[in-house]
Structures are given as C-alpha cells and as structure tokens.
C-alpha cells in the first residue's frame with residue numbers, strides 16, 4: 596500500500612524539482628559565482644536534513660541558516676560544509692559556534708571581539724562574514740560607519756574575514772533602490788581596502804531582478820543567496836520563470852462528504868450560510884496543519900483537478916469545501932485534495948495561496964506545522 600494513503604495531510608517534496616531549480620540558478624549566475632543555499636526555517640518547511648543532504652550532492656557551495664541550531668542540523672548531515680549563520684549570535688552561542696566552525700555574521704565590534712576571544716581560547720582561526728546595512732535597516736554596520744570597524748575586524752588575529760555582504764529590502768519591486776544599495780556597498784568594500792574573498796547581496800529577488808543590472812560592477816559579487824527560488828517559487832511581483840518548478844505540494848484528503856439544506860450554516864461563527872442545497876466535503880486539514888485561518892471563505896482547493904471554494908471558517912483540524920458540482924457526485928472519503936500544488940491540469944501555487952491569506956509565500960511555506968509528515972519523491976543525488 597502507498598504509505599500516503601494513511602496520511603490525511605502531508606507535504607510532498609520533489610528532489611527532481613530541487614535539482615532542476617539549482618541547475619537553473621547555476622546557469623543563471625554562471626560557473627564562477629558561489630551558491631549559498633538558504634535552508635533556514637526547516638528549509639522553508641521542506642525538512643532541513645533531507646534538503647541539506649540533497650543540496651550537498653547538488654553542487655551548492657555554502658549553506659545559509661538563521662540559527663545556531665539550524666547550523667548544527669546541517670553539520671549533522673555532512674561534515675566540512677561552510678555554513679553561514681545569517682542571524683546575529685547570542686553571547687551564550689559563541690562557544691558552540693566556534694567549536695563547530697560555523698561562520699557568524701558580524702554586525703558589531705562587540706560581537707567580533709566575543710568571537711575573537713573564544714577562537715583564541717579554542718586556539719583556532721574562525722572565518723566570519725561582516726554584514727553592512729545599506730538600507731535593510733536590520734542587521735549589519737550602517738554603511739557610512741562600516742569602514743573602520745571592518746578594518747579592525749580584519750586585524751583580529753583569530754578571525755579570518757572571509758566574506759562581506761548586504762541585504763535588499765525591496766529587490767522585487769525597487770531595482771533602482773537596490774542598485775543604490777549596491778553602490779553604497781561597493782564604496783564600503785573599496786574604502787575598507789582589505790582583501791575579502793566573498794562578497795554577496797542577492798536573495799532570490801536580487802538574482803532575478805538586480806543581478807543583471809549590477810554586472811557593470813564586474814567582479815564585486817561572487818556569491819548569491821537564493822532561498823525561495825531554489826524551492827521553485829518566484830517572489831511575488833516578478834515575472835514568471837517557467838524553468839523553475841515548485842518543490843513543495845501540500846496535500847490532504849476528503850474525510851467526509853455530506854449534503855446540507857438551504858439555510859444551514861457551515862463551521863464556527865456561522866460565516867457561511869447555504870443559499871441552496873449543497874454538497875460539501877470535509878477535508879482533513881486546518882490551521883493546526885498550517886492551512887491558515889485567513890483562508891476562511893477565501894481559499895480554494897483542488898479536487899479531481901477542479902477548484903472548490905472553501906466554505907466558512909477554517910478550523911484547527913478540518914476545512915470545508917463546496918463540492919456541489921455534478922462531477923463530484925460520487926466523491927468519497929479518501930480522495931486526494933491539493934491545498935498547494937498540481938492536480939490534473941490545474942495548479943495552486945504558494946504565491947496564490949499566500950495572496951488569498953493576505954500573506955507571502957515565505958510565510959505560507961514556513962507555517963506548515965510539525966504535525967504534517969514530509970514525503971520525498973525522486974532521487975536525492
């Protein structure tokens with residue numbers, strides 16, 4: 596028996612799509628640019644160990660994570676891979692980060708000194724990346740004040756200044772602002788005047804929307820940091836890229852089919868009232884699985900390749916959909932439902948689902964909860 600028959604809700608991850616997307620990114624950025632694969636938040640909900648394992652075979656150069664725990668998760672899959680911690684480190688994390696050779700992101704001299712002290716204590720040299728704030732307004736040294744600290748960090752004996760980077764807040768919809776950021780970043784790198792082997796800025800939107808425009812800066816950038824696009828999704832606002840294939844499908848099953856008479860209401864709060872007799876399907880997924888409550892009366896699901904509107908409130912464990920159409924006359928418990936992904940000729944994308952829920956695909960994907968088993972298809976190597 597197919598083991599997913601026993602699942603009422605599950606995520607299907609395609610290793611083939613992941614490999615395809617990585618190949619396309621490689622093609623897009625060229626052979627000399629390193630790919631830093633962003634696998635934070637459980638690899639955008641796909642499962643960190645499985646995705647990291649597949650990417651180690653797939654030719655990425657560096658891993659990007661948000662937390663020390665995630666870094667250790669990548670370490671556990673394969674030793675020796677460079678891992679960049681994209682978040683700042685807590686003082687209490689410094690010892691472990693140094694012990695496991697996790698590259699920290701340095702946004703303050705205090706942080707740099709803590710890592711210097713600990714690296715000296717462990718008698719090693721730790722590679723670090725310095726972050727420059729050129730307009731994101733989050734981590735990093737403000738660009739106008741970055742040159743001196745960078746020179747001081749470069750002089751610390753137990754740190755090796757391996758990389759320098761910045762981040763785009765609006766690469767998908769403001770290429771002009773992003774290019775100004777690139778200029779500011781360039782000025783910092785030039786001003787610091789120290790050799791820093793790796794220089795990077797591009798997230799997915801940067802790769803798709805800014806990268807080409809910044810070519811005139813020649814060899815300034817030699818690393819890209821794709822997250823979303825590696826999982827086959829183009830950031831909302833950018834034109835479609837047919838070569839990218841979504842890696843994640845979010846699936847569920849019909850658990851009950853019933854008729855309701857005109858005038859009867861559906862689910863909590865009685866926000867949907869049938870205007871005529873209807874047939875409804877109860878689906879075995881709800882916000883407890885990460886199917887957002889904001890999809891109440893807004894979302895659509897695919898059953899037999901056709902779209903069925905969500906009726907009433909999404910509940911913790913169940914969602915109700917309209918299956919009044921004649922093609923569903925013999926619909927029965929056990930039939931597959933696509934919440935995100937392809938079914939027949941139609942496909943619900945994470946971008947579409949996120950828009951219905953008033954959010955973004957990053958949040959929609961990372962909201963799928965631990966209760967939902969992840970199933971992998973295709974070869975990981």
Ligand SMILES: *Cc1c(COP(=O)(O)O)cnc(C)c1O
Nearest residue numbers: 633681762798799820821822823
């Ligand atoms: C998450 C993250 C990325 C990846 O962003 P996508 O939009 O998913 O490609 C890149 N860089 C940094 C610093 C990040 O935090």
